[in-house]
Amino acid sequence: MNTPLQIPARTIMTPGPVEVDPRVLKAMSSSILGQFDPSFTSLMNETMEMLREVLQTSNHWAFPVDGTSRAGIEAMLCSVIEEGDKVLIPSFGRFGGLLTEIAERCGADVHLIHCEWGKVFEPNDVIKEMKRVNPKVVAMVHGDTSTGRVQPLKEIGYACREMGVLLLVDAVATVAGTEVKTDEWMIDGLITGTQKCISVPAGMAPLTYNDRIEKILLERKSIEKGLVSSEQQRLAQKDRRIQSNYLDLSQLQDYWSPARLNHHTEATTMLYGLHEGLRIILEEGLANRYDRHQKNEQALVAGLEAMGLSLFGDKASKLPTVTCVTIPEGINGDSVRSMLLDDFGIEIASSFGPLHGKIWRIGTMGYSCQQRNVLLTLAALEAVLLRHKAKLHVGEGVQAALDIYKQSEKVEA
Amino acid sequence: MNTPLQIPARTIMTPGPVEVDPRVLKAMSSSILGQFDPSFTSLMNETMEMLREVLQTSNHWAFPVDGTSRAGIEAMLCSVIEEGDKVLIPSFGRFGGLLTEIAERCGADVHLIHCEWGKVFEPNDVIKEMKRVNPKVVAMVHGDTSTGRVQPLKEIGYACREMGVLLLVDAVATVAGTEVKTDEWMIDGLITGTQKCISVPAGMAPLTYNDRIEKILLERKSIEKGLVSSEQQRLAQKDRRIQSNYLDLSQLQDYWSPARLNHHTEATTMLYGLHEGLRIILEEGLANRYDRHQKNEQALVAGLEAMGLSLFGDKASKLPTVTCVTIPEGINGDSVRSMLLDDFGIEIASSFGPLHGKIWRIGTMGYSCQQRNVLLTLAALEAVLLRHKAKLHVGEGVQAALDIYKQSEKVEA
Known part of the structure; x- marks a missing residue:
């Protein structure tokens, strides 16, 4: 017991976690800053700005959730989906299954369509199904590592916007490795992870969302007990309250806003790593x-x-x-x-x-x-x-x- | 933009995040191992073993959740509490409010009692209330940093065990800084965080629980779509399914067991840090x-x-x-x-x-x-x-x- 760390040298050729640039590891060994220290909050702001660029979006909200990729996926789904909402999930691998599982746990009325593992959907087939089901949300994986396939999203994004359907995308396996155009493809909410092409250790799930999502968050927002004195204010949206506190994007965005409303304690060292990892990506282009x-x-x-x-x-x-x-x-x-x-x-x-x-x-x-x-x-x-x-x-x-x-x-x- | 990290020197005398031993920072700059690499899974096992010692428990389950402290609190509460369960929360500060908020979001029927901020409860007053309310769970904070108070738990723990009530404790502010005797105080589920007296950067929430909790987890367990072929098996417990996937302890314990059933990708660098932080604690005694x-x-x-x-x-x-x-x-x-x-x-x-x-x-x-x-x-x-x-x-x-x-x-x- 009490063995010192012994980390053998590895060449990691898996779909994550992957190797990390020594510059990132070095950044992560920097000393701690308090979460409200201006030197730290400016790192948070810089990280948001770099994330927007990497995610190819002009969305205001682009920040990491403190958890591994699926924490970000669950944050997005549980903040948007309410009991009984119709959610269409076109699944072409294991991670479509994960979207299904999480959406079900959020109380969604899930409409799942499959395609054979090893293929992806013809966009028109998805659009046809959208017209039939008329969902509130389409949730899809962009790149599913379980089958090694990438789903074209552009036509689906356009169709969603036209029909007033929200498109939520798991882009964990693709961001920073292959083209992901959040705004151009009209993706409303997009989630990624650090441990794949962003090449930062696992533990953070950067995400972004637009005004259409934010509108729902504000409608469902509740304030934490102990931070406001009025119970009335706290429970204003009780019936539509987001089921998770930790993964509640309406509270997280307050923490990432100039208000810095206390939620969790941001994962200091992980943020150092993400900050440096994003710098490396933008330097490479x-x-x-x-x-x-x-x-x-x-x-x-x-x-x-x-x-x-x-x-x-x-x-x-x-x-x-x-x-x-x-x-x-x-x-x-x-x-x-x-x-x-x-x-x-x-x-x-x-x-x-x-x-x-x-x-x-x-x-x-x-x-x-x-x-x-x-x-x-x-x-x-x-x-x-x-x-x-x-x-x-x-x-x-x-x-x-x-x-x-x-x-x-x-x-x- | 793209400013390199500049971390000014700080003496951090807050209730967290606090400074970190340079040994921990050095451990955290080690290169990445894959999540199923035997060199990594043995670090996971060693971490469990050291956690048991620090948490003063012989529970089998003692592992970190990949998120900050409240991720651990929510994991414990949402895995144990089901819609309509009576939960008694004696609150003496902000973090009793957090327990309330999370329990409400899990669908609990919360019975909240307060004491004046700056004081704690007479154990007998809590026990009286337990007898009146007859809850399934008592959830309490051990040390509430918002008021700087510590609640004696021993008598409450004994009474809970006698009455067949589960005691869940937020010991984020106390573990590794002052006495916390999980087993001796008959605490059924206990959660802590890394960024306080354990003195590792924020981002993990170590927790432990006993067989009484595990029994509930196994009753509520569901398996992820894409990991089993039978829909029947997957949905066996659908009605009692834990509302979060990311924070589902029944799935997390499979990931931390020899089965290593894939859930998330363990936060590699954070685990290195926790491993080294626990070693330092046990070396000091x-x-x-x-x-x-x-x-x-x-x-x-x-x-x-x-x-x-x-x-x-x-x-x-x-x-x-x-x-x-x-x-x-x-x-x-x-x-x-x-x-x-x-x-x-x-x-x-x-x-x-x-x-x-x-x-x-x-x-x-x-x-x-x-x-x-x-x-x-x-x-x-x-x-x-x-x-x-x-x-x-x-x-x-x-x-x-x-x-x-x-x-x-x-x-x-």
Whole structure:
């Protein structure tokens, strides 16, 4: 007991949590500031400003919830959805299931439509269903890491706005790794997480929402006992009160406003990390960052296919930040993953539910998304698969990936 | 925009967040491990084991919720309380108000009793009320920082157990700073936070609960969509389902069990910090740590009184980790706090609701609770009060505190 921390070196090629830039780790070792210290509240304001830029929005509200990604998802859903509200959830993977689960717990009347895992929806099919169901809210995942697919949202966003339906989007797997245009796609509320392409440790869920959402929050707002003297004021909206206190966006936005109405104690060190992580993203530039993610994905895919492995799922909707590989017949997927971790210090992921044991998932996200990591992963995976007696085109995987990098060096030169 | 982090040096003498041992900050700058990496899951297990020791419990379940203290409080309340359950809340400050607010949002039938701010309850008065109301749950704060009081819980705990009532306790302000005996006081569920006497940055809420609570969790348990194929299994407990997914202890305990059923992505860096913070506590030893908190409190109190200031509230129930000072007549409390921060880099706190502008609150918690900090705070406070034209016994505050420290050195020698 009382063993000192011993953190082995790891190359993390999963869909999160991913490696973190040493600059972020250093920022997170800064000393503590009080939550109402002006030096701290100005960090909060700067973080909001940088988040707006990364989320491509002019929304006033853009701040992190102090919890991991699903805390942000639940904050958005439980603050917007009221008992009996119709919510349409087009689900194409596990995280559509999570939206369903959370919406049900908020008392929603959930209308769930599925598509086969490995595909996404034709936007028109969703729009047709919207017209049939006439929901208050459409809740959708943008990139579902469980199947490695990305759902086009633009047409759905336009249709929602036209029909007066609110569009809430889980963009945990995509923000800062591939294009996410909150305003242009007419997304009303969008949630992301820190531990994927933003490349900051898990523990915060940045989100943003527009005036249409804020209007609902203000209608449902209640003030905490002990902060106002009037019980009448406190209980004004009792019937429509948001069911969570911790995840109540109407209270959180007061804490993130100049009023700084005390709610929780902001997670100091996590905010330092997010602040530095957002700075790094904006220094790189969103377009460059998306290009980097795409180039490394291309190299990884080329390498895997040249090695003789097949990718899972429909090509057109492949999520650029997660690559799903079909586990070859006769190979024990978990044994391969363990050997990769134990002997090479490289981590890749399995999947959930119906896909467990059928596919591996390789992430190329944030700081983990770099040439060195892709090449070493391909080399190590080949070696491990050979040890597992898989039939491969030996030596070809890494060469194919190198070809992509060398080509792109030429283009850039 | 894009300003690099600039963290000024601060002496933080508030009731949290408080300063953090540089060892903890260093641990938190370690690189990331995947959430199912055996090196990480063994850190999770070690953290559980150390938490049991710090919380003085042999409960199996002792783990942090990924959110600030009130996330832990809400997790406990919403996992235990069902629609219509009678909950007795004896409240002696703002954080009794928070328990009320959260319990109401869980659908509880709340029976609230108050005592005057600055006092606590006679245990017998609570027990009488329990007999009258016959609640399923008594929810109480142990140390309420808003008034600086600590509530004796032992007799109430015994009575609850005898009557078959569950006792849930918010011990955010006391754990690791003053005695908290979870098992001996027969507390069924106890929640704390990292940013006070545990002295780790805000962002985690360690909690523990016994078999009586676990029984309720198992009755209410539901499994997440996408993790089981059977809808029947998933919805078995639909009517009694816990209203939050993120704060659902029945799911969280599966994640903290050897099954490691995927829920959220554990906040990697926060866990590193908590692990190191708990090691430091156990190295110091709980008894030594309580003594240190008491000695520094004594020195602070002696200094403030010698200076000519009066303490707020009933002496017998003073919380050792927070000292409330009556703001002298004619002095602007916020102006004093600003000058302390701006000119001396020392932070003390104001209070909430009816006490705002009437008292200052000075914390002596965790790593902040040290001789140097107490002496510098007294010296700086005297200087600032003189600038505000307060009438004081000039020079006497620091001397009185020094006397306490020198005496205790003699006793120890």
